[in-house]
Amino acid sequence: MIPYGKQSILEDDIEAVVDVLRSDFLTQGPAVPRFENAVKEYCGTAHAVAVNSATSALHLACLAIDLGPGDTLWTSSNTFVASANCALYCGASVDFIDIDFDTGNLSVSALEQKLEIRASKGQLPKVVVAVHYAGLSCDMEALAGLVSKYGFYLFEDASHAFGSEYQGKKIGGCQYSDLTIFSFHPVKIITSGEGGMVLTNSAELSERIQRLRIHGISRDVAVMSEPSHGPWYYQQLELGYNYRMSDIHAALGRSQLDHIDQIIQRRNALAHRYHEKLSNLPLQLPVSLQDCTSSWHLYVVRLVEGETEVERKALFMALRKKGIGVQVHYIPVHTQPYYQQLGFSWGDYPQAEKHYRLTLTLPLYPTLSDAEQDYVVQQLRIALSA
Numbered sequence: 001m002i003p004y005g006k007q008s009i010l011e012d013d014i015e016a017v018v019d020v021l022r023s024d025f026l027t028q029g030p031a032v033p034r035f036e037n038a039v040k041e042y043c044g045t046a047h048a049v050a051v052n053s054a055t056s057a058l059h060l061a062c063l064a065i066d067l068g069p070g071d072t073l074w075t076s077s078n079t080f081v082a083s084a085n086c087a088l089y090c091g092a093s094v095d096f097i098d099i100d101f102d103t104g105n106l107s108v109s110a111l112e113q114k115l116e117i118r119a120s121k122g123q124l125p126k127v128v129v130a131v132h133y134a135g136l137s138c139d140m141e142a143l144a145g146l147v148s149k150y151g152f153y154l155f156e157d158a159s160h161a162f163g164s165e166y167q168g169k170k171i172g173g174c175q176y177s178d179l180t181i182f183s184f185h186p187v188k189i190i191t192s193g194e195g196g197m198v199l200t201n202s203a204e205l206s207e208r209i210q211r212l213r214i215h216g217i218s219r220d221v222a223v224m225s226e227p228s229h230g231p232w233y234y235q236q237l238e239l240g241y242n243y244r245m246s247d248i249h250a251a252l253g254r255s256q257l258d259h260i261d262q263i264i265q266r267r268n269a270l271a272h273r274y275h276e277k278l279s280n281l282p283l284q285l286p287v288s289l290q291d292c293t294s295s296w297h298l299y300v301v302r303l304v305e306g307e308t309e310v311e312r313k314a315l316f317m318a319l320r321k322k323g324i325g326v327q328v329h330y331i332p333v334h335t336q337p338y339y340q341q342l343g344f345s346w347g348d349y350p351q352a353e354k355h356y357r358l359t360l361t362l363p364l365y366p367t368l369s370d371a372e373q374d375y376v377v378q379q380l381r382i383a384l385s386a
């Protein structure tokens with residue numbers, strides 16, 4: 001089976017992990033800060049905090065702004081459930097924004113309308129989580145404009161967008177946002193096995209997230225409520241978690257970063273090949289935007305209604321039967337049974353639902369060969385003409 005996404009591990013990645021296994025520290029050693037420093041340098045950000053997943057990163061980011069009961073987080077419905085669940089972990093509520101159909105990203109105009117209506121009722125969100133779908137940046141400058149008008153925190157869920165750029169700068173630099181979250185799950189752009197990271201230019205948010213990552217514990221005498229008892233002393237100042245990344249994971253992530261340029265180059269080359277080879281099929285291909293370059297986490301095509309009789313499910317099944325591991329991104333989060341229980345229903349966000357009905361993710365990862373990609377194209381062509 002040709003999967004839709006997959007890690008590429010080189011010999012030096014393996015050596016980096018083995019080096020940690022032979023060293024004194026499997027966790028809480030030097031590999032984690034080394035990875036953090038490398039990522040913040042790459043992205044041009046002041047602070048980076050590594051954790052054991054992007055889901056943990058989202059949770060801690062919400063805690064760090066004191067999101068809690070009575071507060072609301074808004075995000076796109078076209079995302080993985082984790083972008084929304086993080087609010088519920090904190091006892092806050094979730095609401096969704098429909099997408100811009102062209103990009104699959106949250107619609108700035110839908111957001112603006114919703115803010116205007118909710119502002120008059122005193123129901124503004126505390127935070128909006130912008131998800132850079134498939135690797136293409138949201139319109140961050142427009143979102144920042146809404147932040148200055150309505151005053152909410154702006155997070156970037158950049159799980160798809162490590163190495164992508166917006167206005168000529170790497171995503172993760174947080175020019176327009178309070179913080180950015182990356183995932184290092186194996187299907188993402190670079191991997192640490194499992195892992196995530198928060199990037200921010202705010203020293204305050206960074207310190208809070210570091211403390212929440214280790215049980216809410218601090219060894220900093222400046223923040224203690226009584227004089228230190230001695231060198232062993234620490235204080236738990238709030239309720240945190242064990243969301244640490246291990247040195248084993250961090251060494252892998254750090255080593256992967258050495259290959260980031262080749263990874264992005266190959267992903268772009270494959271995306272261009274898809275563009276060329278699929279342009280005469282009844283499919284809507286991914287758009288490009290002037291302000292953005294994408295790392296191409298996903299190559300997402302959509303059936304064009306009226307131009308083909310083939311249903312997405314039939315297309316999916318036909319390709320799977322040929323050993324092609326196509327996927328669907330995403331089932332709109334608001335339609336998940338858990339979210340329906342909270343009051344959402346089908347019909348709430350029509351563009352996200354239409355996208356879901358028509359969409360298919362094709363295989364794209366650095367070690368996908370030209371021949372394998374040609375096979376995908378050939379089978380797609382056959383399935384579409386069936």
Ligand SMILES: *Cc1c(COP(=O)(O)O)cnc(C)c1O
Nearest residue numbers: 053054055080082159183185195
């Ligand atoms: C993968 C992903 C996550 C979760 O990442 P983990 O590291 O697996 O926790 C969150 N948001 C989006 C958009 C993702 O694609």
